[in-house]
Amino acid sequence: MADVTAERAAGAREISYRDAVAEGIAREMRRDAAVVCLGEDIGEAGGVFKTTVGLREEFGPERVWDTPISEQAIVGAAMGAAMTGMRPVAEIMFSDFLACCWDYLANEIPKVRYMTGGQVTVPLVVRTANGGGLGFGAQHSQATENWALTIPGLKIAAPSTPADVIGMMAAAIRSDDPVVFFEHKGLLASKGTPPPPGHVVELGSAAVVREGADVTLVALASMVPVAVRAAELLAAEGIRAEVVDLRCLVPLDVAAVLASLARTSRLVTVEENPYQGGWGATLVSVVADEGFALLDAPVRRVAGECVPLPFADALEEQVIPTVKKVVAAVRSLAAY
Amino acid sequence: MDGTELLARYEQMAVIRRTEKAAHDLFLHGLVKGTTHLAAGHEAIAVGTSAALREDDYVFATYRGHHHALARGATPEECLAELMSRATGLCKAKGGSMHLTKASTGMLGSYAIVGAHLPMAVGAAWSARLRGTGQIAVAFFGDGATNIGAFHEALNLAAVWKLPVLFVCENNQYMEYTPIADVTAVARPAADRAPAYGIPGDSVDGNDVVAVQEAVTRLARRARAGDGPAIVEAQTYRHFGHSRADPATYRPAEEVELWLKRDPLDLARGRLVELGVAPEAVTAADERARDVVEKAVEAAKAAPGPDPGEALTDVWADGGAAWRT
Numbered sequence: 214m215a216d217v218t219a220e221r222a223a224g225a226r227e228i229s230y231r232d233a234v235a236e237g238i239a240r241e242m243r244r245d246a247a248v249v250c251l252g253e254d255i256g257e258a259g260g261v262f263k264t265t266v267g268l269r270e271e272f273g274p275e276r277v278w279d280t281p282i283s284e285q286a287i288v289g290a291a292m293g294a295a296m297t298g299m300r301p302v303a304e305i306m307f308s309d310f311l312a313c314c315w316d317y318l319a320n321e322i323p324k325v326r327y328m329t330g331g332q333v334t335v336p337l338v339v340r341t342a343n344g345g346g347l348g349f350g351a352q353h354s355q356a357t358e359n360w361a362l363t364i365p366g367l368k369i370a371a372p373s374t375p376a377d378v379i380g381m382m383a384a385a386i387r388s389d390d391p392v393v394f395f396e397h398k399g400l401l402a403s404k405g406t407p408p409p410p411g412h413v414v415e416l417g418s419a420a421v422v423r424e425g426a427d428v429t430l431v432a433l434a435s436m437v438p439v440a441v442r443a444a445e446l447l448a449a450e451g452i453r454a455e456v457v458d459l460r461c462l463v464p465l466d467v468a469a470v471l472a473s474l475a476r477t478s479r480l481v482t483v484e485e486n487p488y489q490g491g492w493g494a495t496l497v498s499v500v501a502d503e504g505f506a507l508l509d510a511p512v513r514r515v516a517g518e519c520v521p522l523p524f525a526d527a528l529e530e531q532v533i534p535t536v537k538k539v540v541a542a543v544r545s546l547a548a549y
Numbered sequence: 550m551d552g553t554e555l556l557a558r559y560e561q562m563a564v565i566r567r568t569e570k571a572a573h574d575l576f577l578h579g580l581v582k583g584t585t586h587l588a589a590g591h592e593a594i595a596v597g598t599s600a601a602l603r604e605d606d607y608v609f610a611t612y613r614g615h616h617h618a619l620a621r622g623a624t625p626e627e628c629l630a631e632l633m634s635r636a637t638g639l640c641k642a643k644g645g646s647m648h649l650t651k652a653s654t655g656m657l658g659s660y661a662i663v664g665a666h667l668p669m670a671v672g673a674a675w676s677a678r679l680r681g682t683g684q685i686a687v688a689f690f691g692d693g694a695t696n697i698g699a700f701h702e703a704l705n706l707a708a709v710w711k712l713p714v715l716f717v718c719e720n721n722q723y724m725e726y727t728p729i730a731d732v733t734a735v736a737r738p739a740a741d742r743a744p745a746y747g748i749p750g751d752s753v754d755g756n757d758v759v760a761v762q763e764a765v766t767r768l769a770r771r772a773r774a775g776d777g778p779a780i781v782e783a784q785t786y787r788h789f790g791h792s793r794a795d796p797a798t799y800r801p802a803e804e805v806e807l808w809l810k811r812d813p814l815d816l817a818r819g820r821l822v823e824l825g826v827a828p829e830a831v832t833a834a835d836e837r838a839r840d841v842v843e844k845a846v847e848a849a850k851a852a853p854g855p856d857p858g859e860a861l862t863d864v865w866a867d868g869g870a871a872w873r874t
Contacts, residue, residue, distance in 0.1 A: 249679060275679065281709065286702035289668020293686070294676040296657055296669070297607060316699075320662050321669070323864075330641030331863035332652035365872065366864050389866030417874055465873040499873070 228407040230400045233375035234264035234340070236407070237382030238302055242272050245300060248386055251278040251287055252304025252340075261306055262342050262401055284314035288339060292322050295337040300386055308343040308357040308395060315360075322391045323366025336389045338382075343371070344435055344485055345533050346399035351521035354398075354529075356485035358433065359492050361393045362462045368416055369462035371395040373437035375405040377460060380414030388416060397434040417464030421473065425453035428479040428543050431470055431496065433459045436483040436534060443483075443539035452547055462492050470496065471504045478509040479546050483539055488516035510549035513542040550759050552824035556834055558600060558758045559817045562592035563838035565616045566814060568625045569789075571846050572615065572632055572646070576793055580850070581632045585646045586613035589788040590756075593813035594719050595620035597761025598687060598781075601769055607655045607673040607686040609666040612647035613719075613787075614659030617689055622654030625845035635852035642855040643863065664694040667703035667716065674707065674714035674778070685713040685772045687765075693724035695738040704778070708746040713772040715765065718782040719755060725791045726799055740782035748778050755783025756813040759820065786811075 228236065242248045250268060252260075256279040259266035269277040280287050284305055291303035305311055311318060322335050345354035361369045368390050372378045378396070385392040422437060423444050432440040437458045444454035457473050459466060474480055480500060482493030493514040500512065518532040550558075569589040575581045588595070595616035602608070610617035618628055623639055631638030632646050639649050647661040657673065660666040670688035677684035694700050695718065707714050718739035722729055735741035743750025749771075753764045761783055768779040786808035790797035797805075821831055864870040 278710075281702075281705055283702035283706055285665075285699045286668045286671065286706040289665065289699065289703070290672030290675055290706060293607075293609075293657075293669035293672025293674075294679075295672075296652075297673045297676040298680060299676045301672075316662050316665055317668075321660065321665055325658060326866070327863045328640060328644040328648045329650040329652065329658060330639070330643045331868065332640070332650055333657065334866045336866070365870070463872050468874040 233378035237379040343395040354522040359486040419466035419469035425455035432483040484516040552826040560834040567842040588616040593758035601765035612661035618649035621656035630849040664697035664699040674712040707778040711777040755785035
């Protein structure tokens with residue numbers, strides 16, 4: 214059968230984040246027959262975000278399964294299959310819809326290994342399109358990565374580049390633990406260099422994507438390019454910002470953040486999820502516990518406003534962190 | 550079913566009944582904490598179904614699941630030790646009464662969120678089909694689960710994908726404290742939903758182990774042959790309340806009396822007489838069951854509690870609980 218996704222990746226000097234999703238899954242499906250995909254519109258249609266284009270053609274209907282609109286059945290079936298020898302990759306179309314199958318993510322998948330005294334493992338990936346910026350309104354735009362962070366027992370990946378999508382997808386699918394994999398809608402069209410074959414980014418390893426000595430900006434997914442852009446603007450003012458891409462919320466690479474703070478002594482988190490309960494709160498609390506002596510200034514969190522996501526662009530940009538807001542937050546720390 | 554086979558079923562049911570009684574008594578003596586949802590009265594469904602399955606088939610049960618663990622290979626000692634928070638318990642005292650699991654024999658868990666495990670059983674059946682093993686999966690659930698969304702999503706997906714999964718409803722007539730008929734749009738809460746999904750929906754006497762085994766054998770064969778899922782609605786009655794907190798005073802005395810006359814052990818005993826099994830053989834089976842459970846109680850009592858360090862293990866596949874670097 215035609216190796217559709219590979220041809221596309223090989224022929225291109227750059228790969229989009231969107232195509233990297235299919236490429237990342239395809240690489241794992243080629244190396245492990247236990248990897249199967251299920252979700253709404255992922256097969257013939259190639260996914261509503263076109264993130265699974267080519268998988269059905271390459272791997273056939275026995276490995277790429279279209280489902281009804283039944284989020285509980287999708288994730289519940291993935292769990293049952295994962296407990297019995299498969300490595301399912303389930304798609305929940307929009308991360309807002311995780312709420313429809315929340316029982317599986319809150320009560321079943323993360324607890325079953327523990328409550329059976331380690332008798333079972335659940336090696337599955339739940340992929341989902343996360344975040345705002347596309348004008349989809351309150352129920353199709355939310356950044357929900359912090360929902361998953363409230364639950365012990367889930368690993369949480371949220372890549373910011375096409376290469377990381379492929380490398381972290383490999384790690385997520387190979388993981389014997391359940392992984393919620395947040396693909397950011399606002400990044401789907403972004404492009405980057407395709408990684409070499411066998412590229413794996415271990416879960417829980419943050420990346421310093423820009424070095425700087427004055428302040429650390431810790432960001433995730435679509436907030437990484439926002440933080441980088443802010444750092445570029447701040448450089449013109451003589452403020453050298455370091456940008457750390459967390460990549461994962463669990464495992465949380467606290468060591469990388471503390472190492473950066475040892476260089477910069479100032480911390481700003483850049484989070485799309487709401488300030489209220491956002492992942493930065495957990496990160497900052499660890500920094501307060503273990504890195505207080507490293508700090509020379511108060512910590513600032515630039516996070517989503519605590520409202521549902523509005524529809525109009527002019528309103529949405531009031532809610533989601535912008536480059537301008539990040540720059541302002543950093544400037545306020547420069548005085549210290 | 551011949552006398553020898555039925556006697557074996559009877560003995561298994563007797564072990565379950567005595568284990569449930571022991572769980573009840575141990576709770577009253579303060580040796581079991583939390584709650585229990587006893588399955589006394591439901592024994593024929595677990596034993597009859599299990600007898601109709603292959604050893605490598607998968608079973609998913611509910612928080613009322615002691616009988617399913619026992620029917621699928623867990624010992625009374627492992628179960629009671631779990632209830633008594635012992636290190637030797639089935640789940641190392643991390644699960645408790647509502648989560649009895651014996652994965653090594655395909656008993657893949659007892660789940661305490663109503664209906665949640667039906668999609669899991671669908672997934673296990675999907676997995677069996679993908680791996681070409683010929684296994685089937687069974688989800689046991691109560692009548693109350695038929696009104697939750699996961700039940701319907703599971704039935705539809707199983708039917709659409711034509712998966713080898715059986716949905717076995719233990720209709721004990723009460724959704725916790727409320728008669729199931731008062732809150733359900735159809736007379737038979739599980740079987741009457743089957744036509745909506747284009748699958749067979751059989752109703753059987755859930756107190757008759759022979760009837761249960763026959764129905765499940767037939768539908769399991771069909772599922773294994775690739776003809777898809779089916780529902781078995783087994784009519785039964787629980788001898789205790791919903792949980793430890795419930796004396797079940799809402800059930801009319803006449804109704805209770807009627808059902809107690811249809812005790813699955815008594816029915817099996819009657820059939821054994823009809824089949825010419827000697828009364829001494831039945832008595833011997835009862836005595837063996839009594840001995841097994843008495844010894845189990847003593848062994849569980851004598852077993853140590855869990856090492857406190859166990860609290861921070863078994864979250865991840867590597868055995869640990871680390872969430873950060």
